[in-house]
Structure formats: structure tokens, C-alpha cells
Amino acid sequence: MRRATVALALALASAASGTTHRILNRRIQPRQTLAAALRGAGLEGEVVDGVVSALEGVFDFRRSRAGDQFRVVLTDGALDFFDYRQGALDEWQVRREGDRLWGSKRAIEVEKRVELVELKVRTSLYEAAIEAGEDPTVALLLSDVFAWDIDFYRDVQKGDLARAVVEKFVSKGRLLRYGEVLGARYQGASVGEKRVFRYQLPQGGHSYFLPDGSSARKTFLKSPLKYAHVTSRFGSRLHPVLRYVKAHNGVDYGAPVGTPVWAVADGKVSRAGYERGGGNTLCIRHPNGLESCYLHLSRFGEGVRAGVRVSQKQVVAYSGNTGLSTGPHVHFALKRAGHFLNPLNQNFPRAEPLPKSLREDFALKTAPIAAQLEAVEVASALDLSVP
Numbered sequence: 107m108r109r110a111t112v113a114l115a116l117a118l119a120s121a122a123s124g125t126t127h128r129i130l131n132r133r134i135q136p137r138q139t140l141a142a143a144l145r146g147a148g149l150e151g152e153v154v155d156g157v158v159s160a161l162e163g164v165f166d167f168r169r170s171r172a173g174d175q176f177r178v179v180l181t182d183g184a185l186d187f188f189d190y191r192q193g194a195l196d197e198w199q200v201r202r203e204g205d206r207l208w209g210s211k212r213a214i215e216v217e218k219r220v221e222l223v224e225l226k227v228r229t230s231l232y233e234a235a236i237e238a239g240e241d242p243t244v245a246l247l248l249s250d251v252f253a254w255d256i257d258f259y260r261d262v263q264k265g266d267l268a269r270a271v272v273e274k275f276v277s278k279g280r281l282l283r284y285g286e287v288l289g290a291r292y293q294g295a296s297v298g299e300k301r302v303f304r305y306q307l308p309q310g311g312h313s314y315f316l317p318d319g320s321s322a323r324k325t326f327l328k329s330p331l332k333y334a335h336v337t338s339r340f341g342s343r344l345h346p347v348l349r350y351v352k353a354h355n356g357v358d359y360g361a362p363v364g365t366p367v368w369a370v371a372d373g374k375v376s377r378a379g380y381e382r383g384g385g386n387t388l389c390i391r392h393p394n395g396l397e398s399c400y401l402h403l404s405r406f407g408e409g410v411r412a413g414v415r416v417s418q419k420q421v422v423a424y425s426g427n428t429g430l431s432t433g434p435h436v437h438f439a440l441k442r443a444g445h446f447l448n449p450l451n452q453n454f455p456r457a458e459p460l461p462k463s464l465r466e467d468f469a470l471k472t473a474p475i476a477a478q479l480e481a482v483e484v485a486s487a488l489d490l491s492v493p
Contacts, residue, residue, distance in 0.1 A: 128180040136172040140190070147178065153185045160200045160209035165190070194282050216282065219274045222478050227266040231258055234268070244272060244284055249332045251287050251314055253368075253419070254324040254456075255300050259335045261328075266294040271478045289475035301479070303472040305460070317476070319460035319468060325392075326454040327370040327418065330400060330438050331425070335360050337435060339450065355446035356399070356439030363404050363434045365425040369416045370398050370438075378411050384437065385428025390416060396447075401437035402428050 130147050134140065144154045157178075161167075169192070179187040185207065188200040197212040223244055225234035231245040248268055249258040256262070269292075273285025292300045302314040302322040314322035338358035373392040377399075381387045384401035388410065391397050404426025416422050427434045440447045460468055 126182050127186075128178075130178040130180075132176055132178075134170055134172055134174040134176070138170075138172070140167055140170050140176070143176070144178070149178065150183075153178075153180075156185055156207045157188050157200050157209075160207040161190075161198060162209075164209040164211060165198045194277060194280065214277055217276045218285065219276055220271060220288065221274055222481070223270045223272050225268040225270075227262055227268070228264055231262055231266075231268060241281060241284070244270070246332060247272070247284055247287050248290060248292070250419075251290055251302050251304075251322070252292055252300060253327050253329075253332070254322060255328065256292060256294070256297050257328045258332065259329075260450075261294060261297050263295045266292070268292045269479050271475050289472060289479055291479045301476075303468075303475060305464075305468050305472065308464070315460050315468065317472075319462075319465050321457040321459055323418075323457040324454045325371055325394065325457065326396075326452065327368060329359065330368050330370050330398075330436060331359055331361055331365060332368075336450075356401075356437050357449050359425075359436045359438060361425040361434060361436060363424075363426050365436075366421040367400055367403065367407075367423040367425060367436055369418055369420045369422045371396075371418050373398070373416060375410060375412050375414045375416060375422075378406055381429065383430045385431060386423070386426060387429075388423050390422070395442055397441045399437075399439045399441070401439070402426055402431045402435060404428065 130149075132143060132147050134143050135146075138146070141154055141158055144157060145151070158167075171192070174190065174192045176188065176190045178185065184202075185200070186202050189212070190198045195214050195216070197214065198209065199212050200207050200209045202208075223235075223238065223240055225231060225238050225240070225245070225248075227234045228237070231248060232242050235242045235245040245258075248270055249256075252258070268290065270290040271288045273288065275282045275285060286304055289303045290301070294300075301317055303317070304312055305315055306312045316322055336357055337360040338354060369390055371390075371392045373390040375388065376391045376397065377387060377389040379387065381401075384399075386403035386405065387399065387401050388403060388406060389397055389399040400423055402425070403423045405424050407420070407422045407424070410416065410422050425434060425436045438449055440449045440452065
């Protein structure tokens, strides 16, 4: 809209003064430099050199990428204005001041808001976000903060309700991205009611806690993926490749190739390599004597190899279709003392609770967030219809 307004204004100015104005709107093409794109738009070499010289030291030309937008305004063939846009937050400009061209990065005003988001589930939390008019990445944020208690494929049912108080970064009324989830509440048919609150710890870090100060974090996550569906459960079954009944010592999660795989707990990588049946296989030994294994991976995470320590929620690998596999998925297994356990039946303890000395401060700082989460429930209970 802004660019169309500028074009109209220039057209009117040209008609009134007899001056010739030209506006060129273009995009950077694959494997194309900015200078090449300017020449491709029909600009004279002198104009191209002027733009490039004005942006030297202001814009890193190596950052140009396909799809970036730029606009050139020419007055009687001479450059009057140039702007280059890379996403919503990054914009560079070149303006004429007398006989010189000056380049600068344009400051974009960003406002941080704290708003309440409500998602009513009909099919999935992801679809619920879209139906609520939110960016679906908010569903991923919620799956992150509830990852210790809710499997967002297995546990989510129609009619479930999620509310969250979330930071939103907005520019000119448009959402740029979400920030932190300050508090969240999930009411589900299979999981009951779950609440978590973000709290800044005195030592500088932050974590999520339940209303009573218990840690939201558990020693193990419910699933090694944020979003995936169980395609095969623990127990004996007919192997789809070998075609005979074989013990299935884990759980299969269907996921497109390249889906990030989390470490379900802190630990040390015991194996990371290719195995005939499991394809690319990663195993992690954990302090409580358990070992988790992830099979049929497409590749391992950056720097992940045997002997390396990893943290819970660290992306350690990516789903694939390697080894004896009939489709993209991750086979997830848990072992203790060489014996396989059913991952879906485990109930792991929570991490250390908030110290008693911080409980009063925690309650004081989370009370406004809790009130926002409840406000929607109260408002929805009111009958505002007119007889």
C-alpha cells in the first residue's frame, strides 16, 4: 500500500512539473548479486555504482538472497531514492542529498505486547492456532512448555482448550514473531488440567513451574519430537520388511524426513553411527541408568558424536528413512540394564522444585498472569445476549 501511494504521488508530480519519474520494483533472483539485479532492471552503470558505493560499510552484500525486494526511484534518469527490504525488520535505503548519495539502515519500530491467546481444539493444536487467527508457531511454543506432561499428538482430543499469555513483537500492527510464553493453561480430556508459569531465577536463568512451585520440567520428555504420531507401539508385531513376528522394542513416530529430534533427557552419547537394521542410530546414556536410542535417522545434529554430552531438548538428530524402514519415521527405544522398557508407560519424576525462599516472590509475580488466564474463562461464562 505504501509503495502504491508513493507511485501515485510521483505520477501526479510528474504531470504537474514536466519532470520524468520512474519507479522500478524488483526482487533478487537465485544466484544473483545486487549489482547484477540493478543492471538487470535496466539501470546505467553509473547509477549501479552509486548505489553500491553508498551501501558499502552499511550493508553486507553477502547477505543478499533470492526473494529480497528492492525499489528504485529515478528522476530524469538520476537516482533519487533506493530501498532494499529483507524481511519485516531489515530495510536499507539510499537517498540523494545534493550531489551525494547516502546509505543507511532504516530503523523499524517494534512494539512488544503481552496478550492472551485462546486455542480451541477440533483436530490439532496447530490447526486450532490457525482457526484462532494466530500464527501456527504459537502451537509449537505451547508444545515446548508442556513437553514434559503432554504428547501433542497422542494426548490431544477434540474439545481440549489451551490458553496462554504470550509476548508478541509487532510492527505497524503486524505480528513479526512471538516471544516467551509467560504462562499457560491446558484443559484436556485425557490429561486433565495443566498450568505452567515462567519465572526468572535469581542466578539469571529462567524455568517453568507449576502453581505450587513444583518444576514443570521432568527428567525425561514425553516424546522425542514436538509433533509426530505413533505409527507402531511397543510389543510383538509382524515386521513390515522381514515379514515375520518380531519383538518391537520401542515406539515408532511417523515424521517427514528432516524433522528435528530432541534428546529426551540430559546424558552422554554412547553410540552415533550407521547400523544395518536401524540405519543411522543414536543412543544416549542418562544419569539414572537409562539409555535412550533413536533409529532410522537421516542425519545427526551438529557436533553430535559418541562421547559428547547433550542436554534435554537439544536437537540431536533429524528423522529419516534409513536401515530396514518402510517410510520416514523415528524408532524410539528406552533401555535399563539391557532390558527394553515401554516408553509410553513411564512416569518420570520432576526436577528440583522452586526453593521455599522464592515461593512468595513467585506467587506475587505470576498472579497477574494467572488472572489473565482466568479472565477468558470468566468472560466466556457471562451471558451477554440481549433478550
